[in-house]
Amino acid sequence: MEPSLFDPITLPNGTILRNRLVKSAMSDTLGDGYGNPTPEQGRLYETWDRGGVAVSVIGEVQGDPRTIEHPGNLVLNPQADFGAFRALAQRGQANCAALWLQLGHAGALTPGWVGMPKGPSALDLDGLRCDALSLSEISALPDRFARTARLAYDCGFGGVQIHAAHGFLLSQFLSPLFNRRQDGYGGSAKNQMRLVIETVEAVRAGVPEGFPVAIKLNATDQITGGLTQDGALEVVAALDGRGLDLMEFSGGTYFPGAPASSDAVSRGPYFIDFAKMARQMTTVPLMATGGFKSRRQADAAIRSGAADLIGLARALVLDPALPTTWRTEGHDPLFPRFEEAFPGGVTARYTQRLEAIALGAETITGASLADAISALADRSEGQKQRYFKRLVQQAAFP
Ligand SMILES: Cc1cc2nc3c(=O)[nH]c(=O)nc-3n(C[C@H](O)[C@H](O)[C@H](O)COP(=O)(O)O)c2cc1C
Numbered sequence: 155m156e157p158s159l160f161d162p163i164t165l166p167n168g169t170i171l172r173n174r175l176v177k178s179a180m181s182d183t184l185g186d187g188y189g190n191p192t193p194e195q196g197r198l199y200e201t202w203d204r205g206g207v208a209v210s211v212i213g214e215v216q217g218d219p220r221t222i223e224h225p226g227n228l229v230l231n232p233q234a235d236f237g238a239f240r241a242l243a244q245r246g247q248a249n250c251a252a253l254w255l256q257l258g259h260a261g262a263l264t265p266g267w268v269g270m271p272k273g274p275s276a277l278d279l280d281g282l283r284c285d286a287l288s289l290s291e292i293s294a295l296p297d298r299f300a301r302t303a304r305l306a307y308d309c310g311f312g313g314v315q316i317h318a319a320h321g322f323l324l325s326q327f328l329s330p331l332f333n334r335r336q337d338g339y340g341g342s343a344k345n346q347m348r349l350v351i352e353t354v355e356a357v358r359a360g361v362p363e364g365f366p367v368a369i370k371l372n373a374t375d376q377i378t379g380g381l382t383q384d385g386a387l388e389v390v391a392a393l394d395g396r397g398l399d400l401m402e403f404s405g406g407t408y409f410p411g412a413p414a415s416s417d418a419v420s421r422g423p424y425f426i427d428f429a430k431m432a433r434q435m436t437t438v439p440l441m442a443t444g445g446f447k448s449r450r451q452a453d454a455a456i457r458s459g460a461a462d463l464i465g466l467a468r469a470l471v472l473d474p475a476l477p478t479t480w481r482t483e484g485h486d487p488l489f490p491r492f493e494e495a496f497p498g499g500v501t502a503r504y505t506q507r508l509e510a511i512a513l514g515a516e517t518i519t520g521a522s523l524a525d526a527i528s529a530l531a532d533r534s535e536g537q538k539q540r541y542f543k544r545l546v547q548q549a550a551f552p
Pocket residue numbers: 178179180181182212213214256317319320370404405415416417443444445446465466467468469501502504505
């Protein structure tokens with residue numbers, strides 16, 4: 155019998171998800187500026203939980219405050235406010251969705267105001283300057299990810315997802331554009347994958363077997379010289395048999411000049427063909443994310459067996475109760491059309507909408523994408539000021 159969108163699914167570790175619809179990671183940037191959750195985030199994840207998703211993934215949860223992608227990121231390490239994290243875990247899972255943390259590390263894309271960013275290799279390009287991580291810094295990373303995963307478990311979250319997509323640290327190691335090393339972590343496809351594999355193994359070993367561990371990978375960096383589809387399929391094959399419960403496929407990178415998937419506009423799902431090819435390389439359940447706009451598209455991807463789960467980001471911003479809407483034969487979300495092409499503008503617009511849901515507001519302010527970018531920049535400024543204090547605190551407890 156063909157699977158359907160509303161069938162439960164059992165992950166390899168025995169975890170049962172209530173249906174096939176997942177709220178893909180979105181950096182909501184609504185932390186308190188010290189790296190801790192806010193009541194607004196509680197309301198946001200509660201809204202998706204009530205709306206019927208099987209899993210909600212909180213984007214960009216950092217283990218180290220020195221490698222954030224935004225000052226509103228959550229930071230889960232021994233200095234965190236565990237009470238606030240526990241409260242978030244409870245609120246976001248009260249109605250049976252699982253709330254997973256995406257384990258992030260911005261690497262070369264850490265904002266310059268935090269300090270000089272470090273990635274796989276030193277780069278000095280228009281829009282991207284960073285130093286290279288030393289071998290000892292690299293070898294400490296898998297345990298850092300594992301520590302955050304363990305804290306996620308201790309705080310009551312439902313699982314973790316290792317972020318190895320979109321040009322952040324682990325994706326940088328997989329991408330020849332960022333990774334120009336000629337040591338054990340670069341120079342060949344096998345070496346470029348090494349940190350990702352070591353991280354998966356450390357995270358898996360650091361949490362109980364019943365706690366799901368997923369990964370988000372790029373199907374392609376969508377830029378000449380970046381990770382190709384063939385390269386990504388090799389990564390999928392290399393990750394098979396390493397205790398993962400789910401692989402999510404996305405694409406795009408924040409390397410200068412490349413398109414970001416959260417900014418892309420298209421008619422249909424992006425990575426279905428890749429998921430079909432990946433299916434030949436692994437037995438791990440697969441999730442395709444990107445470009446889903448209608449129930450018909452999501453249904454087709456599940457029924458054809460191309461994907462086991464559907465990752466939705468923008469559709470679930472437009473209608474946070476989309477699983478319920480679809481189950482009751484309601485309408486597909488109405489996607490706004492943007493006349494301007496403004497890099498980062500579409501993502502900023504959706505981030506504003508996330509904030510509106512978190513605040514319980516009906517509408518968002520600002521007419522244009524440029525307005526959206528500047529409104530978010532204003533909000534980030536206050537978070538940045540608070541964040542400096544967090545950095546000082548971290549310096550005292552490295
Ligand atoms: C506002 C916003 C923030 C996002 N933040 C993240 C993030 O923190 N981590 C991540 O892996 N993807 C992030 N994404 C990308 C989405 O997870 C998804 O891969 C992408 O938007 C394509 O899916 P969609 O077409 O359903 O929106 C973000 C997307 C949006 C719109």
